[in-house]
Amino acid sequence: xxxxxxxxxxxxxxxxxxxxxxxxxxxxxxxxxxxxxxxxxxxxxxxxxxxxxxxxxxxxxxxxxxxxxxxxxxxxxxxxxxxxxxxxxxxxxxxxxxxxxxxxxxxxxxxxxxxxxxxxxxxxxxxxxxxxxxxxxxxxxxxxxxxxxxxxxxxxxxxxxxxxxxxxxxxxxxxxxxxxxxxxxxxxxxxxxxxxxxxxxxxxxxxxxxxxxxxxxxxxxxxxxxxxxxxxxxxxxxxxxxxxxxxxxxxxxxxxxxxxxxxxxxxxxxxxxxxxxxxxxxxxxxxxxxxxxxxxxxxxxxxxxxxxxxxxxxxxxxxxxxxxxxxxxxxxxxxxxxxxxxxxxxxxxxxxxxxxxxxxxxxxxxxxxxxxxx
Amino acid sequence: xxxxxxxxxxxxxxxxxxxxxxxxxxxxxxxxxxxxxxxxxxxxxxxxxxxxxxxxxxxxxxxxxxxxxxxxxxxxxxxxxxxxxxxxxxxxxxxxxxxxxxxxxxxxxxxxxxxxxxxxxxxxxxxxxxxxxxxxxxxxxxxxxxxxxxxxxxxxxxxxxxxxxxxxxxxxxxxxxx
Numbered sequence: 176x177x178x179x180x181x182x183x184x185x186x187x188x189x190x191x192x193x194x195x196x197x198x199x200x201x202x203x204x205x206x207x208x209x210x211x212x213x214x215x216x217x218x219x220x221x222x223x224x225x226x227x228x229x230x231x232x233x234x235x236x237x238x239x240x241x242x243x244x245x246x247x248x249x250x251x252x253x254x255x256x257x258x259x260x261x262x263x264x265x266x267x268x269x270x271x272x273x274x275x276x277x278x279x280x281x282x283x284x285x286x287x288x289x290x291x292x293x294x295x296x297x298x299x300x301x302x303x304x305x306x307x308x309x310x311x312x313x314x315x316x317x318x319x320x321x322x323x324x325x326x327x328x329x330x331x332x333x334x335x336x337x338x339x340x341x342x343x344x345x346x347x348x349x350x351x352x353x354x355x356x357x358x359x360x361x362x363x364x365x366x367x368x369x370x371x372x373x374x375x376x377x378x379x380x381x382x383x384x385x386x387x388x389x390x391x392x393x394x395x396x397x398x399x400x401x402x403x404x405x406x407x408x409x410x411x412x413x414x415x416x417x418x419x420x421x422x423x424x425x426x427x428x429x430x431x432x433x434x435x436x437x438x439x440x441x442x443x444x445x446x447x448x449x450x451x452x453x454x455x456x457x458x459x460x461x462x463x464x465x466x467x468x469x470x471x472x473x474x475x476x477x478x479x480x481x482x483x484x485x486x487x488x489x490x491x492x493x494x495x496x497x498x499x500x501x502x503x504x505x506x507x508x509x510x511x512x513x514x515x516x517x518x519x520x521x522x523x524x525x526x527x528x529x530x531x532x533x534x535x536x537x538x539x540x541x542x543x544x545x546x547x548x549x
Numbered sequence: 550x551x552x553x554x555x556x557x558x559x560x561x562x563x564x565x566x567x568x569x570x571x572x573x574x575x576x577x578x579x580x581x582x583x584x585x586x587x588x589x590x591x592x593x594x595x596x597x598x599x600x601x602x603x604x605x606x607x608x609x610x611x612x613x614x615x616x617x618x619x620x621x622x623x624x625x626x627x628x629x630x631x632x633x634x635x636x637x638x639x640x641x642x643x644x645x646x647x648x649x650x651x652x653x654x655x656x657x658x659x660x661x662x663x664x665x666x667x668x669x670x671x672x673x674x675x676x677x678x679x680x681x682x683x684x685x686x687x688x689x690x691x692x693x694x695x696x697x698x699x700x701x702x703x704x705x706x707x708x709x710x711x712x713x714x715x716x717x718x719x720x721x722x723x724x725x726x727x
Contacts, residue, residue: 291680291681399644402627402642403631406630487636515667523661536643539660541643
C-alpha cells in the first residue's frame with residue numbers, strides 16, 4: 176500500500192484521522208481513555224468477532240461529509256466502519272448512556288451474583304462494565320437460568336450460568352486450533368456452550384479461551400479457588416517455548432506460581448509479541464509450567480492504578496529484591512529477639528503446602544497436613 | 550527577658566486580713582464542696598457485676614456467621630482482607646467436596662480463616678465489605694492473653710456455635726452478649 180486513504184472522524188469532539196475501513200471502535204481506541212466504547216464480545220485479535228453484545232453502541236450524529244444526515248438508530252461501533260467527516264457521540268450522548276445501561280441490565284438478567292466465588296472477579300469485564308455503565312439494582316424477579324454441568328476436561332472449568340454468549344471462545348477455537356470441539360448448542364434462552372456429547376478440550380492452544388472470556392464462564396482449573404487475583408503478584412516472564420511465543424504473565428504468591436496467563440493490554444486483549452503477532456500462549460506454558468525455575472522473570476507487570484489488582488502493590492520495581500537484613504550486622508551478630516514469628520503460629524500460607532503444584536482446587540484435606548496430588 | 554504575653558500577673562504581697570488568717574471560712578467553703586458530692590449521682594459502675602450498655606455502633610470481637618442450617622456463610626472471597634487497613638485478615642480457600650454441603654453454604658469456602666487480633670484495629674471495614682453477611686463485629690471485648698500466640702484467631706475461635714447441633718451454646722453466647 177503506497178497511499179492510504181485517510182478519513183477524518185470526530186468522536187466525542189475529538190478529531191482523528193484513520194485509514195478507510197477502520198471501525199468506529201478502533202478509531203475510538205486510537206484516541207483512548209473513556210472515549211473508547213466498552214466491548215464485551217468484540218475482540219480485535221479474533222476475526223469476525225463483535226456485533227453480539229451491543230455494549231459498544233454509539234450515536235452517529237453526522238453520517239459523513241457527503242451525506243450529513245445522522246444515523247436513525249444507535250449503531251454497534253465494533254461493526255460500523257468510519258466515513259469521512261463522520262461525527263460520533265459516545266459518552267457525550269445521553270441516548271448512548273441510557274441504552275448502555277439497558278444493555279447491561281439485559282446482560283445481567285441471567286448472570287448469577289456469584290462474584291465472591293468467581294475466579295474472574297477483579298479482572299472481569301462484566302464487573303467493570305456494570306460498575307461503569309449499569310444501574311445499581313436489578314428489576315428481574317424470576318429464576319435465573321441454570322444448566323446441567325458440562326465437563327470440559329482437566330484444565331478448563333465451564334460455568335455456563337455466567338456466560339453472556341459472546342462467541343469469543345468459539346472464534347478462538349476456530350482460528351487457533353485445527354478442530355473446534357465446543358460451540359453454542361440450542362437456541363435462545365437455552366443456548367449454551369458445550370461439546371457435543373462430553374468431549375474434553377485438549378488442543379494445544381485451547382487454553383486461550385480462558386483469556387478471551389470476558390466473564391468467569393471459562394476459567395483455569397489449575398488456578399481454581401487458589402487465591403483472589405488481587406492478592407497475587409503479576410510478573411512478566413518468558414520462556415523458550417517451541418510452540419508459542421512463551422511471553423506470559425505469572426501470577427505469584429511469594430515465589431510460587433499460581434497461574435499463568437497471556438499478557439493483556441489496556442483493552443483486556445492479548446498483547447502482541449514484538450513481531451506483531453498476537454501473543455497467544457500454549458497449554459504447556461499455561462497449565463504445566465508452574466515452577467519459577469521454568470521462567471525468566473522480567474519484572475512486575477504494570478497494572479492500571481484503577482484496577483483492584485493494583486491494590487496493595489507498589490508500582491515499578493519496588494519489592495523485587497529482598498532488602499538485606501542489617502540487624503545482625505549492627506548488633507554484633509545477635510539475631511533479633513522476636514516475641515512472635517507469625518509463620519510459627521499462622522495456619523495460612525504454610526511453607527509445606529504448595530498450592531501452585533496442586534492441579535485442581537484445594538480441598539479440606541489439603542490444609543490438614545495431607546498433600547493431595549490430582 | 551521581655552514578657553511575651555500580657556497574661557502575667559504580679560503576685561499580691563498584701564498582708565492577710567484577720568478573717569483570712571483564721572482560715573475557717575475557706576475550710577468551710579471547701580468542705581461544702583466535698584460534702585455536696587455525697588448527694589450527687591454516682592457515675593462509677595461496679596464492673597463486672599454491673600455492665601454499661603454498649604453504644605449501638607460498638608465494634609468488638611469478630612464472629613463468623615452460619616446460616617439457619619448451620620452452614621458456614623464465608624466463601625473466602627477475600628473482600629474483608631482487601632478492605633482491612635491493618636492487613637489483619639488472611640485466608641485459604643478450598644472447594645466444597647460432595648458430602649460437605651451441610652457444612653458450607655457455597656461451592657467455595659474458607660478452609661483457613663485467620664484474624665491477627667494484634668493487628669486488628671476494630672474499624673469494622675471487614676463487616677462492611679462482606680457480601681455474604683459472614684463476618685460481624687460482636688459486642689464483646691477481645692480478651693486479654695498471656696502470650697502473643699493467643700491473639701491469632703482461627704476459624705475455631707471465630708465461628709458461632711452451630712444453631713442445629715449446638716443450639717444451647719448459641720443461645721448462651723447470644724445471652725451473654727445481650
